Amino acid sequence: MSSDISVNVQNLSKCYQIYDRPRDRLKQFVVPRLQRQVGMQPQQYFREFWALKDVTLEVRKGETVGIIGRNGSGKSTLLQMICGTLNPTSGEVHTTGRVAALLELGSGFNPEFTGRENVHMNAAIVGLSPDEIEARFDDIAAFADIGGFLEQPVKSYSSGMVVRLAFAVQAMINPDILVVDEALAVGDEKFQRKCFTRLEELKARGTSILFVSHSAPSIIELCDRALVLDRGARIMYTSPQQAIRAYQKIIYAPDKDYQHLVQSYVAADQSGEAPAIERDFPRAVETSEKAAAENAAIFDPGLIPETTSVYPIQGAEIENISILDENNNAVNVLNAGSVYQFEISGKFIDNFSGVYFGMHIRNVSGAVITGQKYPEDGNFIRAVQGGSAFTVRFSFNMSLIPGVYFVGAGVWSAEEPTCAHRIMDAIMFRVSAVGKPISFGYVNLSASEPRLEMV
Incomplete structure (x- = not known):
């Protein structure tokens, strides 16, 4: 040795x-x-x-x-x-x-x-x-x-x-x-x-x-x-960034894509070259401006949460929660810095008064990173009729640091029952990096690159 x-x-x-x-x-x-x-x-x-x-x-x-x-x-x-x-x-x-x-x-x-x-x-x-x-x-x-x-x-x-x-x-x-x-x-x-x-x-x-x-x-x-x-086998032994990217794709890959992913990464590991699969699947982390510009948000069917919790239906039902890009396409692999619409749709079963909607985004440890309500705090929708459908959209500038996040939403009332319906961890999404990382933590609040002045 x-x-x-x-x-x-x-x-x-x-x-x-x-x-x-x-x-x-x-x-x-x-x-x-x-x-x-x-x-x-x-x-x-x-x-x-x-x-x-x-x-x-x-x-x-x-x-x-x-x-x-x-x-x-x-x-x-x-x-x-x-x-x-x-x-x-x-x-x-x-x-x-x-x-x-x-x-x-x-x-x-x-x-x-x-x-x-x-x-x-x-x-x-x-x-x-x-x-x-x-x-x-x-x-x-x-x-x-x-x-x-x-x-x-x-x-x-x-x-x-x-x-x-x-x-x-x-x-x-x-x-x-x-x-x-x-x-x-x-x-x-x-x-x-x-x-x-x-x-x-x-x-x-x-x-x-x-x-x-x-x-x-x-x-x-x-x-x-x-x-x-x-599954007991070496897939890759490489830089931390590339290893994390491979790991995330493997654990969220649909069954039909799993073997293809593993074979590509193992072949790359043995040859020392970039994985061929990187040309077939969206990158979790992009480091070049050109590659970032070509990286469009997509829908990955493998991103399915295992912690979804559906509350009892008490007069309303959330039927769908989705994330939409600028072309109204459903996506769950998002680009940092882009704007997305988080859409919640469903129906009211009973008549309600004092209604409001809410949604939140949590990280993998369960901490609420951000959320929105409609109408704003202190205001309510005065009356809704049973049998009517609803669709509410919340707009987010995706300033989250690259990683995996979970979305939950609910319909509430100022009167009993206060929680008409709620779903926790209904969907999950992944944020991909665009350009060089300049922040860390959970959100990117930087307005420009740091500047140094010395005298």
């Missing part, structure tokens, strides 16, 4: 034996042996499930690699084999230096031991001597910042306290390789920021970091390269 490579994974695979019935496990243990002894072809009583298959990658010293993929794609299996806590079915893993891992909440902690005792035990496991542990203990305790709970059994900790102490132990021992598997999602915002600052410090001193996250901004900001896994 090259001296500048800290992690070398070659054709790594992991297969599990799945038994449909408990007695099949006993049969598998006994019957095939007897069949071999009498010269018969041994019978198999299990099904094979390949959690990971023929995955190869290298991580350079000081490099941060993001690992992304939907649930069940093999991310955790890969990390466990790199850390040595899981044996591969085939393939090889070679690591250089001290490996520290934060694989799951509370892993490696004895719940009956105090926080102090668990710090000593975990630090010893990764190879620190008693003197080294004592020298670094104050830094670990300060980083965890759990106060007097450090002297209490871990079983009395909250989930946030467990992850604080676990990260503090692994990150403050200055490992050569640090593996983090989604555990930071448990901590609060202040602690997450503290963790990412520490990751940057470790990266600067030459630590290799393998980082699993479903957060596209975190992968892009923190990582040098990213590995896309799907």
